[in-house]
Amino acid sequence: MKFFTPTRIYFEPQALEYPLGKQIYEYYTKENIPLIITPSHNRVTGIPGKTPQAGYREAKRTLVVGVKKNLTLDTCRPSADYQFSLGTSCPGGCQYCYLATTLGRKPYIRVYVNIDEILEAVEKYINKNSPKITSFEAASTSDPLAVEHITGSLQKTIAFFGRQQNGRLRVVSKFSAVDGLLMVKHNSHTKFRFSINTDFIIKSYEANTATFQERLNAAGKMARAGYPLGFIIAPLFIYEGWRKDYRELLRLLAEELGPAARRGLTFELISHRFTARAKKIIMERFPRTTLEMDETKRKLKWGKYGYGKYMYPPEQLEKLKSYMIREITTVFPEAEIEYFT
Template identity: 50%
Template sequence: MSKQYMPQRVIFTPASFEYDAGKRIYDYFTSVKGVDIVRASMNKIKEYIPGESGKEKYINSKRTLVITTKTGAKLDVCKPSADYQFSLVTNCPGHCEYCYLQTTQGEKPFLRVYVNLEDIFDTIKKHIELKNDITTFEAASLGDPIALEHITGCIADTIRFFSTLDKGRLRIVTKYDNVDSLLSINHKKHTRFRVSVNSRYVIKNFEHNTSGFDERIDAAAKIASAGYPIGFIIAPIMHYDKWENEYTELLDLLNRKVRLKGYSPDITFELIQHRFTETAKSFILERFPNTKLDMDENKRKLKWGKFGRFKYVYTKDISDNIKAFIQKLIYDRFSNAKIEYYT
């Protein structure tokens, strides 16, 4: 298993102590050596994060974990991956160079954990009542809660909560193999785990501080053998020398490892090609000045994004080629594959 995340400092807001999960996390850190424990209100957090340059602020923020609460009775819709999204955490320990959080989390992108699970679960129940039908909820659109699960235990609580809901379905996606504590939960198949996978080249060059290529595939095999509905997100799919060979290797290994476990239900695939915005490009070049990311606008096509920004995607020829090639890799290997979208 890959090395588990440990922050340099953990900051508890006053409200976090009102909830069981907040107290549990506090107890956890009192027995861990070498982590500064701070109590501070939300508007003072940034004062505790050192750094002069943009890069220093970024690195120190990723080493800072804030334990807090989240209010709000209305959940955002989360198309195409689910009906709604909710957050147990925002951000993650990863330093993926292309991550869209580069532009949405400001110059100090510290990690947050929301411990008012009782309130969050109430909100989820109300949204199911509104729809009165099977309703899906994405828990990882603003971060990667699995990366922090050894500290929080909150995904385990959430899987158990969803197992009690006739009409609620949980969806989680992760780039981490921190899944062992979740394997024996009676999930009743109400949680679909998707593992975010990619070629060796993409993981090695752009997905720093995440679990490696083989570790993620092993984690997927464990999750499948624990009976969870499983899926894969292949994102961002990149077009580079040897991309065909490397994505073939990826699908071959997924097929072999998941098949070996005798898994037969639907395996979902979500496919997202690499894209970037002008704003993201400037953040990325500041934080990763030697990046090998291909961000040459002249080789791309502009597409209007749902957050009101233009993004650069591959030209139609390249995009169609990627789509056809990856779809064939999947359908040739998984008779039970369901490709949910390519974007």
């Protein structure tokens, strides 16, 4: 896939005090991309787009280079002990993006240039918990692989975790530019997961991300580079032909990975759900969407934060679950299915 090139880049002044900030500034000056100094990412003005669709589209072409100030890490159960971020948002246009309700109307892409400070903070958490292993999720507010060609931060982070006896990293991506990660000394301390779906779903709802085939090839490369590997199949949809399509997805995965790479493989399975708020945002941004969000066909489940999620009804959920588990265990008998939700 083509590497993401921003249409415009905002810089927080402090970002230019860091080598990575300067490097990005100098590179894009030569590329003739408009560079704008902004007092803070909260005060970014001038991203065009009067309608929600246009605002969203333009925001996804806008990069904000800044500094991560709050270095206190949040917990991230059950996936990891803590999460930290190398940025927020991504250039992808997934209609059901899990960040849709948290990033506001203009989900511009942020990257943080104080990577050394971020990793120092991570190290403190590792040391505090030592000799126990502490795990960290690095992709809960962004897709770091999508902007790796701009920052190189993921490479640095993976190498950092490679040196940590008691730290482990988890990353997930819908992108495929992994070549720069293949030679990194990861020491098997980074678990790389690809978020995948059927070819039909990716083509229909995940604009500007890697294709199914590209993700497959990237997974094969990462497996051959010795990374512990996993797949998040999400969101799982029931649509005409879903059984055949998910079976085909697994068959192609098995073909790409070969027997050696299948050991230690994990799967995380997440069925499609939506909230009223997410539906409203999706309908504003993608008014002609074919995404199935009919409340009358779903079961409302109240979450602990006081808002409801429209899930598939229990009998359909069970159908989805048993089919996926049966198919995965047939094709990948050694794999672990971490959860279905």
